[in-house]
Amino acid sequence: MGVHLAEAPKQLVKSREEAFEALFKSEYTRVAGIANRVLADPHEAEDVAQEVFINFHRLHSASAQFAPAWLHRAAAHTALNRIRGRRRRERREQAQAPEEASRTVDPQQMLEVNEDRRAIRAALARLSPKPAAVLVLRASGLSYAEVAEALGVRTGQIGTLLRRAEAALRKEVTRGTSI
Amino acid sequence: MFDDPDALTSSDRRHYAECTDCQARYAGMAEDARAVATLLAAPDLKVDAASAFARVQAAPAAKPRLGFTLPILRPASRTMFAGLAAAALLVVVVATAFANVLPLFQPKTVEAVPVQITDLQALSALGDYGTITWSTQPQPQVVLSAADAKTIAGFNAPVAKYVPASVSSTITYAAMPKAVAVFTFDASKAAAAAAKTGKPLPALPKGVDGAKLTVTAGPAIVELYGNLKASANSSSQDINLPQLVIAESSAPVVTSTQVTAKQLENYILSIPGLSKDLTAAIKAIGDPSTTLIIPIPIQYATSTSVTVQGVHGVAVGDNTGLGSGVIWIKGNVFVVAGPLKQSEVIKVADNLKS
Numbered sequence: 001m002g003v004h005l006a007e008a009p010k011q012l013v014k015s016r017e018e019a020f021e022a023l024f025k026s027e028y029t030r031v032a033g034i035a036n037r038v039l040a041d042p043h044e045a046e047d048v049a050q051e052v053f054i055n056f057h058r059l060h061s062a063s064a065q066f067a068p069a070w071l072h073r074a075a076a077h078t079a080l081n082r083i084r085g086r087r088r089r090e091r092r093e094q095a096q097a098p099e100e101a102s103r104t105v106d107p108q109q110m111l112e113v114n115e116d117r118r119a120i121r122a123a124l125a126r127l128s129p130k131p132a133a134v135l136v137l138r139a140s141g142l143s144y145a146e147v148a149e150a151l152g153v154r155t156g157q158i159g160t161l162l163r164r165a166e167a168a169l170r171k172e173v174t175r176g177t178s179i
Numbered sequence: 180m181f182d183d184p185d186a187l188t189s190s191d192r193r194h195y196a197e198c199t200d201c202q203a204r205y206a207g208m209a210e211d212a213r214a215v216a217t218l219l220a221a222p223d224l225k226v227d228a229a230s231a232f233a234r235v236q237a238a239p240a241a242k243p244r245l246g247f248t249l250p251i252l253r254p255a256s257r258t259m260f261a262g263l264a265a266a267a268l269l270v271v272v273v274a275t276a277f278a279n280v281l282p283l284f285q286p287k288t289v290e291a292v293p294v295q296i297t298d299l300q301a302l303s304a305l306g307d308y309g310t311i312t313w314s315t316q317p318q319p320q321v322v323l324s325a326a327d328a329k330t331i332a333g334f335n336a337p338v339a340k341y342v343p344a345s346v347s348s349t350i351t352y353a354a355m356p357k358a359v360a361v362f363t364f365d366a367s368k369a370a371a372a373a374a375k376t377g378k379p380l381p382a383l384p385k386g387v388d389g390a391k392l393t394v395t396a397g398p399a400i401v402e403l404y405g406n407l408k409a410s411a412n413s414s415s416q417d418i419n420l421p422q423l424v425i426a427e428s429s430a431p432v433v434t435s436t437q438v439t440a441k442q443l444e445n446y447i448l449s450i451p452g453l454s455k456d457l458t459a460a461i462k463a464i465g466d467p468s469t470t471l472i473i474p475i476p477i478q479y480a481t482s483t484s485v486t487v488q489g490v491h492g493v494a495v496g497d498n499t500g501l502g503s504g505v506i507w508i509k510g511n512v513f514v515v516a517g518p519l520k521q522s523e524v525i526k527v528a529d530n531l532k533s
Binding site for chain 2: 016021024025028029032033036037039040041042045046049050053054057060061119120135136139163166167169170173
């Protein structure tokens, strides 16, 4: 092999770290984007993305074939789990509302945008994990094949899953706003 | 269809052009998709991957202060085990303090010491008295085979000649080359800690400021039995726990500079919050220079003295009946643990070939 035995561990460690850095740099934007799609909060999305990468790094090799799919799925589920902790989320949104309102030209429009975001996130939290993840991953720009790989289903199922999930989400949003 | 118009065949198109039912369904789906796209709009995200990477690299979970991650544990368990790990390192330091021979501690046997959570908290305050740095970073890594583990650790992975029938035959190997931590006492940090807590902290004896304790851990090999990968639908938090863990590590070695054993002993035992029980238990250890002290939280487990492979060992049985483990030293330090009965764990231990 041409590698001295004593050097092998160092090389393994180095290549492992390099592989993780390469994976991080190629996937971070997308992983944070998935989380942001769920949370509608760039700061918290980055927090989730970093948590996901830390968990991955602790558990798996960055050169594993399933790495991107694992990260995408984990980003969606971790972010969805966060919005399920609704009380904390709502407290933060209330605290942010005046700040966002001050930046907008039309406070009424901003209020409506915030209300829509709150309603959609509440509805997402009520969906089953798989439909919610399908919606979020697809809305984040993943291809059908990438969504399928992340969720461990066949690519051919994604179209149907997506249609059902979209209908279910609209229904949930309507239900949530009419209560 | 809405997402991917190219997927339609020409016959599909002909049918669609004439079928009002299909057109209505399409209109409904398209409306759903457009509405969801609008609803799922998110604020702009501008990321700086390089600085985010730096943050992840610096995160305590990515580079644990005490040098080893516990990937197989659920987050709720991690706090307790991290506390135990901290206590283990610091109790080694305590043991060093008892040694009359200043520069060397290398355990030949193990002894259990019952501790309370308040003891762990008190011991962790030692971190406020100095700085832990790594002259050789711990680099645990998952490897593909026992041979790879040997390449990293420098010794053969232990082979279990007996495992209970309920345990999976799938083994994940992890290995870590030698790691070296240096704890440097720092009088200014101690003063700052005192100012922060408002509690009186023991004055640093002469010579303790700047004293260095060097703790060498590993190399080590860990074998995890069971399918540890999360299932396709689980979240990142759902990692399967191993059914059996077997670990072998070189015994830790501690050397110190500048400070005498007696000074260190008095100093550490004067840290506020250490219970009388713990202080007494540590003092009762026969030969601390060669004894590795295993802190056992009173409310989590009970420990018993057992004979494993002809030597003295400490067996830990979980009070809940959910798990047990045994640790012994025979040249290297060995651990066998799992969600098993204590008798099964000891049988695995007795039949381990290193």
